[in-house]
Amino acid sequence: MKLRMAENSLFAILLRSRWWISLLVAAGFVAVSFALLPESVRMVGALGGAPFVIISVMAARRQWGLPSPAKAEALLKTAAGMGWPELAEALAAGWQREGYSVQRLQGGQADFLLERQGRTVVASARRWKAARVGTEPLRELLQAVDRHEASSGLYVALGEPSEAAVGFANQNAITLLRGNALAQLLRDMPLAATPAVRGKA
Numbered sequence: 001m002k003l004r005m006a007e008n009s010l011f012a013i014l015l016r017s018r019w020w021i022s023l024l025v026a027a028g029f030v031a032v033s034f035a036l037l038p039e040s041v042r043m044v045g046a047l048g049g050a051p052f053v054i055i056s057v058m059a060a061r062r063q064w065g066l067p068s069p070a071k072a073e074a075l076l077k078t079a080a081g082m083g084w085p086e087l088a089e090a091l092a093a094g095w096q097r098e099g100y101s102v103q104r105l106q107g108g109q110a111d112f113l114l115e116r117q118g119r120t121v122v123a124s125a126r127r128w129k130a131a132r133v134g135t136e137p138l139r140e141l142l143q144a145v146d147r148h149e150a151s152s153g154l155y156v157a158l159g160e161p162s163e164a165a166v167g168f169a170n171q172n173a174i175t176l177l178r179g180n181a182l183a184q185l186l187r188d189m190p191l192a193a194t195p196a197v198r199g200k201a
Contacts, residue, residue, distance in 0.1 A: 022056035023056040026052035029048045029052070033048070067183050072179075079128065080158055090186055110123060110148075114154070122154070125156035133159050134164065138165055138174055142174065155169070157176060
């Protein structure tokens, strides 16, 4: 069974945060160690920051090429205003760019079957506009994962998942694709036109 990092653990939060935040935490370990610890153990204390340096490097690699916060917000706002056929096309294009073969599914429990390097992922996205994500759609997705004998599930959402939904996803190899990760997938999608501000020449 593949172990998954809890979405709300410190390391998971730092991996989703800007890379330099972890670097600041590591620098804090060094500063506190040299300021408060005896000379004989300062280096040992400073080494406590090493995991955060590693997290910083991992976060930087993940964030390389990510859309800026402003563009990410614009992409998610555009997605929120789209109809299902348009969003489905944008998602499929994003997954294909990442090397997946994409198959559309019928039946309601899931919408896509993604395959890459022998790994199969079932994705559900049709309820992407829901303001709150509960466990019910995740249970339906899990049934589709089992039916297709897939490696894992992927749930696309703009809304905030409940604590129960996060726990269910962590326990059942389901990734909640939202926020910056979703914006990254949709980064080549055309943005909605910004209405002109009236009263300006």
